[in-house]
Amino acid sequence: MSALMNLNDATLLLGQQRFGPFRLTLQAGERVAILGPSGAGKSTLLKLLARELAPASGELVFEGRPLSEWSVAALARRRAVLPQSHAVAFGLPVELVVALGRVTLGGEARQTQQARIVELALLQAQAAHLTGRRFDSLSGGEQARVQLARVFAQAWDQRAGLLLFDEPLAALDPGLTLELMQAMQQFAAERGHALVAVLHDLNIALNHFERLWLLRKGRILADCDAVPACLPLLEQLYGVRLRLLRDAEGMAVLASPGPSMARAA
Numbered sequence: 001m002s003a004l005m006n007l008n009d010a011t012l013l014l015g016q017q018r019f020g021p022f023r024l025t026l027q028a029g030e031r032v033a034i035l036g037p038s039g040a041g042k043s044t045l046l047k048l049l050a051r052e053l054a055p056a057s058g059e060l061v062f063e064g065r066p067l068s069e070w071s072v073a074a075l076a077r078r079r080a081v082l083p084q085s086h087a088v089a090f091g092l093p094v095e096l097v098v099a100l101g102r103v104t105l106g107g108e109a110r111q112t113q114q115a116r117i118v119e120l121a122l123l124q125a126q127a128a129h130l131t132g133r134r135f136d137s138l139s140g141g142e143q144a145r146v147q148l149a150r151v152f153a154q155a156w157d158q159r160a161g162l163l164l165f166d167e168p169l170a171a172l173d174p175g176l177t178l179e180l181m182q183a184m185q186q187f188a189a190e191r192g193h194a195l196v197a198v199l200h201d202l203n204i205a206l207n208h209f210e211r212l213w214l215l216r217k218g219r220i221l222a223d224c225d226a227v228p229a230c231l232p233l234l235e236q237l238y239g240v241r242l243r244l245l246r247d248a249e250g251m252a253v254l255a256s257p258g259p260s261m262a263r264a265a
Contacts, residue, residue: 002064004028004162004194005049010058012048019044019218021058028160031188031195033205033226036215037238042198043084043166045215049196050081050164062162076104079162080154082147084170091134094146098122101154117156118149124187125149126179141176144168148180152187163188165197169204177201181208202234202242207250227251 003025011020019041026032034042047053048060051067060067063078070078080101098118122128127145130138135146148168155161168184169177185208188195199205205212206226214221214230214237221237224230228244231253235242240255 003061004030004063004160005067006059006061007048008059008061010048010055010060012044012053013056014044014053017218019048020055022048022220024213024220024223026162026194026196028194029189029192030211031185031209032197032211032213033209034196034198034213034215035200035202035205035234035237036221040215041218042215044218045213046081046164046166046196046198049162050079051075052081073104076154077158077161079164080151082151082163082165082168084166091136094122094127094130094133094135094138097135097146098149098153101150101152105154113157117153121149121152121156122146124152125183141172144172144176144180148183155187155191155193158191158193160192161194163193163195165195167198167200169199169201177204202253202255203251206253 005026007022007024009021009023011018011022022045034045036042044053048055051060051070054068062070095118098121099114102114102117119128122131125145125148127142127149130142130146135143138146151163155163163184165184169180172180181204184195187193197209209226211223212226212230213223214233216237222230222233224233231242231244238255241258243254245252245254
């Protein structure tokens with residue numbers, strides 16, 4: 001089976017800082033969390049995957065074609081991006097913010113279905129109750145729901161595409177974090193989309209993602225299955241001691257100062 005995306009020795013230069021080379025392969029339907037300390041280059045790697053930044057050398061291949069050769073419209077139909085910032089320049093209605101995810105897709109059939117897709121996307125993002133509100137009047141958590149709905153709307157009628165999320169759960173309360181993570185996971189699974197997300201929460205990464213890309217100083221430290229083999233690598237990455245707890249409900253890690261060999265309990 002051919003990969004959805006390949007990074008073939010891709011490097012990136014931002015000022016004096018060099019990122020990569022990245023040698024990574026992503027399959028359709030996979031869930032990958034990008035983890036690393038602040039400043040490691042997680043968001044930079046995501047922007048490279050999204051084609052917001054161009055590689056200085058090497059190549060990214062998406063669905064068998066160099067990523068650089070995709071038109072904006074064609075790429076918008078196959079991948080959707082949720083950036084860190086939820087800022088919108090004007091006080092747009094919630095429905096219009098979500099509908100922006102459909103703008104570049106084109107097609108008369110899509111236009112006639114747009115209102116229904118926007119409605120369903122808001123429902124799946126658990127934001128239907130925000131219909132009719134101005135985006136700039138919403139709380140941070142409410143804005144996160146609406147922006148998630150925008151991504152859902154963009155990728156609604158696609159299959160086996162790519163979803164890229166940059167810290168989608170930052171600064172949210174635990175209940176909302178789990179609700180939105182489950183919504184993302186369900187949406188991707190139903191359509192066979194690959195889901196790649198920059199995260200800081202190790203427990204979300206271990207419970208909801210099947211692969212971890214561990215990033216340090218602009219380079220991949222490891223590409224590993226989530227549990228439990230990569231716990232020692234996570235300790236090395238963050239410079240802490242981690243202890244894994246498991247029960248019928250899932251897993252959790254407890255962190256304490258100082259590196260140590262990870263051990264399961």
